[in-house]
Amino acid sequence: MEIKRFTGYQAGSQKYDLLTAISVAGLNGTPGFQCSMMRLIALITARYNWRTDELTVGQKEMARLWSVDERTVKREIKRLTDSNILLQLRPGVRGRVAAYRLNYAEIYRLSEPVWQNVGSDFVSRMETQSPKPTEKVVHVQFGQERPVAIEHEGQDLQDPWGRALRRLSESEALLFESWYRELKFVETQDQTITLRAPSKFIAQYIQSHHLKPLLGAVQLEFGRIQKVCLLG
Template sequence: MDLKRFTGPQAGSQKYDLLTAMAIAGLNGTPGFQTSMLRLIALVTARYNWKADEFTVGQRDLGKMWSVDERTVKREIKRLTTAQILLQLRPGVRGRVAAYRLNYAELYRLSAPHWHEVGPDFSARMESSHPQAEPQEQKIVRVDFRSRAEQPADLPQEPWARTLLRLSETEPGLHRNWFSALAFVSYDAGVLCLRAPSSFVGQYVMVHHLRPLQDMAQIEFPGLRRLIISD
């Protein structure tokens, strides 16, 4: 499912549909999940950066918004990331505020069974623009991360496979057209080396699509300082 950025002439109605989906997912959950989704809706409505597709809000500010202490904020963010409703793009280290992105695919999956309860117009619109993704287990089985490049079997490729999986969820179009063609080479001293099928692919990714690739790689490769793509 290709998820477009919430920008352009239809951005307003798309955001309303997203907030509606979040609300009905929460309302049909447990009391604890209802509280989590209410807090998330308040955060998204007030502080989400739609252009960058992320939010960076300190725990103290979140505590004020949610009327809770910072320990509760930490637990809430952990619950939302564990549930894969939020994806951490950059950790909060050395005084830097952590950055998170909404996992639209998961939000739509959670709310899909209840779209019809909102109304036939909403249900038809959502089914047209956000058709149901297959279960996560099936996606993992079907995605062949080595299909476009031969790789030695003894390389530690698990973190890279997880990076590709994250990219397939957050940037499905870019993953299909560009990222899935990249092969893991090595990771040492904070430098992640990848191999592209051609110099054109490698250069294009580095120039145009480095940020989403680096954001997801930093989650699976702690201490990542530099990313190199060779052919």
């Protein structure tokens, strides 16, 4: 799907529309969902980095912001990622905090039934802004376990590399289509994962320009991986 970027002279109003969509979706949901959306809005307005399109906030800071303990933070983040509202980009390893990104398509999908509650002008703007999906996606209700939704040719999505590909297709759609889709798993040894690219050029270009998202997805699924080796 198209990657949403809040840039340009209309960026401010688009951010307000996004927050409105999250608000009305929450108000139309269960008390638990309302609480989750309120916490998400607080997190976005306080700490979301729109330039990099990432959220990197430690659990202690989230707990302080939400006036809860860290155990509650862990449960809340798990609910938001399981429901596909937040996409995790990188794990919290080696002293760094985890990185997340808003899944705009899922936020628009959840809120679309109540856009009309805001007004026809809001409906018109949101229909223009909504990302257009290009992958087959299966949606579930908030709080339910999310099934594997995106199919990759010949790839078992139950294994770690298959799950890493799925993460990349969700969080880095354009990079996935252009660079990651044809990568093949070779092996893991010590803290290194070896992948094979279709060509030496692609291997070198990913290594030089697009390694960070790839490493983040690999670390989330394989654990203690510190290095990606790309063969061409």
